[in-house]
Amino acid sequence: MKRPYWVGPGLTLLTYLIAFAMFFPILWMIMTSFKTEADAFAFPPQVVFQPTLANWQIALFDSNFLDHLINTLLITLGSTLLALGLGIPAAYALAYYQTKRSDLTLMWLISTRMLPPVGVIVPLFIIFRDLGLRDTHTGMVIIYSAMNLPLVVWMMRSFFLDVPYEILEASRIDGTSLLQEFRFIVIPLVLPGLFATALLCLIFSWNEFFFAFNLTVTKAAPVSVYISSFKTAEGLFWAKMSAGATAAVFPVVIAGWVAQRQLVQGLNMGAVK
Amino acid sequence: MRLSRQIIPYLFLLPALLLLIVFNLAPTIATLVESTFIMSLRSGHRVFAGFANYERIFSDPIFWKSFEVTTIFSLLVNPIQIALALALAVLINQRLPGIGVFRSIYLLPIAVSLNVTAIVWGLMLDQNSGMINGILIQFGLPRQPFLHSVDQALWSIILIASWIGVPLWSLFLLAGLQNIPPTVLEAAKIDGANAWQSFTKITLPLLRRVLAFVLVADTVANFLMFAPILLLTSGGPRLSTNLIMYETYRRGFLYGDLGASSAMLSVMLIIVFVIIGVELYVLRGHD
Numbered sequence: 001m002k003r004p005y006w007v008g009p010g011l012t013l014l015t016y017l018i019a020f021a022m023f024f025p026i027l028w029m030i031m032t033s034f035k036t037e038a039d040a041f042a043f044p045p046q047v048v049f050q051p052t053l054a055n056w057q058i059a060l061f062d063s064n065f066l067d068h069l070i071n072t073l074l075i076t077l078g079s080t081l082l083a084l085g086l087g088i089p090a091a092y093a094l095a096y097y098q099t100k101r102s103d104l105t106l107m108w109l110i111s112t113r114m115l116p117p118v119g120v121i122v123p124l125f126i127i128f129r130d131l132g133l134r135d136t137h138t139g140m141v142i143i144y145s146a147m148n149l150p151l152v153v154w155m156m157r158s159f160f161l162d163v164p165y166e167i168l169e170a171s172r173i174d175g176t177s178l179l180q181e182f183r184f185i186v187i188p189l190v191l192p193g194l195f196a197t198a199l200l201c202l203i204f205s206w207n208e209f210f211f212a213f214n215l216t217v218t219k220a221a222p223v224s225v226y227i228s229s230f231k232t233a234e235g236l237f238w239a240k241m242s243a244g245a246t247a248a249v250f251p252v253v254i255a256g257w258v259a260q261r262q263l264v265q266g267l268n269m270g271a272v273k
Numbered sequence: 274m275r276l277s278r279q280i281i282p283y284l285f286l287l288p289a290l291l292l293l294i295v296f297n298l299a300p301t302i303a304t305l306v307e308s309t310f311i312m313s314l315r316s317g318h319r320v321f322a323g324f325a326n327y328e329r330i331f332s333d334p335i336f337w338k339s340f341e342v343t344t345i346f347s348l349l350v351n352p353i354q355i356a357l358a359l360a361l362a363v364l365i366n367q368r369l370p371g372i373g374v375f376r377s378i379y380l381l382p383i384a385v386s387l388n389v390t391a392i393v394w395g396l397m398l399d400q401n402s403g404m405i406n407g408i409l410i411q412f413g414l415p416r417q418p419f420l421h422s423v424d425q426a427l428w429s430i431i432l433i434a435s436w437i438g439v440p441l442w443s444l445f446l447l448a449g450l451q452n453i454p455p456t457v458l459e460a461a462k463i464d465g466a467n468a469w470q471s472f473t474k475i476t477l478p479l480l481r482r483v484l485a486f487v488l489v490a491d492t493v494a495n496f497l498m499f500a501p502i503l504l505l506t507s508g509g510p511r512l513s514t515n516l517i518m519y520e521t522y523r524r525g526f527l528y529g530d531l532g533a534s535s536a537m538l539s540v541m542l543i544i545v546f547v548i549i550g551v552e553l554y555v556l557r558g559h560d
Contacts, residue, residue: 010367018361019378022436025393026381028404032396046405087290097282112297114545117495118522119538120300122307122531127300127532146296149289178281207386209500228388228504238396238554245389256384257377264448 026249027250033242040239052272059243064218065226067245072206072222074137079144080201084194086099086145087152092182094153095160096168106157106202128215133215143211148201155200155266159193160186196266199259206252283391301542308535326536336537338512339520342427343496346516350431354438355488361439362446363472393503394433420506423513430514433501438494442487449475449483489552493545517541557558 032040034051059065090109094102125134133139139263163186171185187194209224216225227248230241256263365376381472382533385393397404398419406416409494419429461471477484499518502508508515508523515523517537525534 008369011364011367012371015364015367015372015375018364019375022382023378025397025436026385029389029396041402043402043407044410045402045404090289093282093285098524105290109289109293111546112293114493114549115297115301116499116518116521116538118499118518118525119304119542120297122525122534123300123303127296142292143296149293150397153289181326182469183558190324203384207384207389209386209388224386224388227392233496233529241392242396245392249385249389251385252386252524253381256380260377260380264444264451 005160029242030246032239033246035239037239037259040242045151055239055243056247058219060247065223065244065247068221068223068226071137071140071220072224072248075144075220075222076202076205078137078141079148079192079205080198082141082145082199083148083152083201087149088156090149091153091156091160092186095157106153109153113147113154117147118211121210121214124211125214135219135221137220139215140212140220140222143215144205146206146272147208147211148204150206151200152197155193155197156190159190159197192262193266195259196263199255199263199266203252203256279554304535305542307531311532322532327419327540329488330533330536330540333533335512335515336520339508339515340516342513342515343517346427346431346498347492347495348465350434350438351488351492354435354442354491354495355484357435357439358443358487359446359484362443363476365443366447366450379440380444381440382437383444387437387500388504390433390437391501394429394436394501395439395505395519397432398429421510423511426506426514428509430475430498430501430506433505434498435558440491442491445483445487449480453479484524485553489549492548492552496541496545496548 012244031047033055034053035046035049036052036054039046039049094106115148128134128139131139133142158258162238167185168181171181176184207224212222212225213228223244227241227244230237230244308326309321309323310319311325312319361379365372367381369375382390400406400416400418400421403419405419409416418425420426457475457479458471461475466474497518498516499522502514502516503522504517506514508519518541521534521537521541524530524537
């Protein structure tokens, strides 16, 4: 069966139209960030305008943006490392030492991810206050690790399960230690999956808003909280907010862009099986 | 040595479980417990109240209104998102010129955080200076109030949620599509199946596990939809976007009524687990 001649170009055109429609809101935000506040507020919206860097200057340098960016970087990297550090051994145990309880444990782990953050925020607030974790980097690293841990365990477990058991058995007969087995056999085999998992953790932590909004004030507040503080006077600061928001999404968009192939490949390895 | 082999799995699991117990399980239980307490007006202390909070919310029209809005929202947004995500996944799974660039672009919204999304769509949908109203005016159509209208606000939230949701879930479906061996589809072609037949008879059944996961995860995510409401509408206008998650937050945080808020959360937890159970049961039924 042959496709009619117009199907190919038609589909191509359709994909490009959808891509443009999806990308346009972001493009519009980037454009707004180069407008004066007056231009940003004009109607009809101005597609052609005199660009200015004033908002970028204010949003990035004449403010605490960079401090908050450093907070975000510390919290994101720290929580991803901690989630992987705690999650990988747990996933390993659940994959290779199966008992009747391991399925139940896994179910519970995954179900914690389904709980609404609002549901735990009040008790969490009290725990944070009593432990002195409020508005600290440590506190945010801990809470984001707890947030990402179920994802890490769930994904890494399915990657471990894909490792053929014969390989492990052969290496055990050869007398490798557990650490060697892990380091030289298991990890290289699941590396694409590990990479995808780490990337998802980074993105989720970078973008998280609710916990940060409620558990930080200024000292440890990440960029996500800082940007929304522009929203004080009902859209009066559209242009500055756009500049800050563009700067905030830039790193994670680039990371996602660079790593998208590995991400799909990683998901392919069995996370959704 | 044998003993250590037996202890190892528990040692591996312990730190992870401990973290989740302290920062997830304990707060959840605390919320469930809190739902049976009520603030006494006479003494100012919390007193045990049994199911009084539940009776309170079940006889509260605002709770039922938000329940209704959430139900309508869920019934609209989930089928829309999953249908579009599936269509998008099939589309970008085609070999088309420049498809790599296209995939990169359509993945962009996933990386954008919810509060930036709120800014992005605030700019697009603004009643006074928004881009969409600018386009409407160009075509001689009247300006629309979008987030400021009782009739349009919920649809605007659906649009915003789908801008992130559709690419996110199509990513999972794309991974599923790429897992289908091409030989199976080729065999169907040789047997004379047309594109639609091979899609419904081969692709969809083979996608069932991924679809089940996407359906469950999407339903739960939308049921718990919160940030766009907080940042864009605060539940309004006239409670038309007052999704149950936001109502819970409003009660607990803005009005300080932790008892009612916790009772609502407990009800939501039960609903989430029922949704997951039913969907998994229905989708596993054919095995």
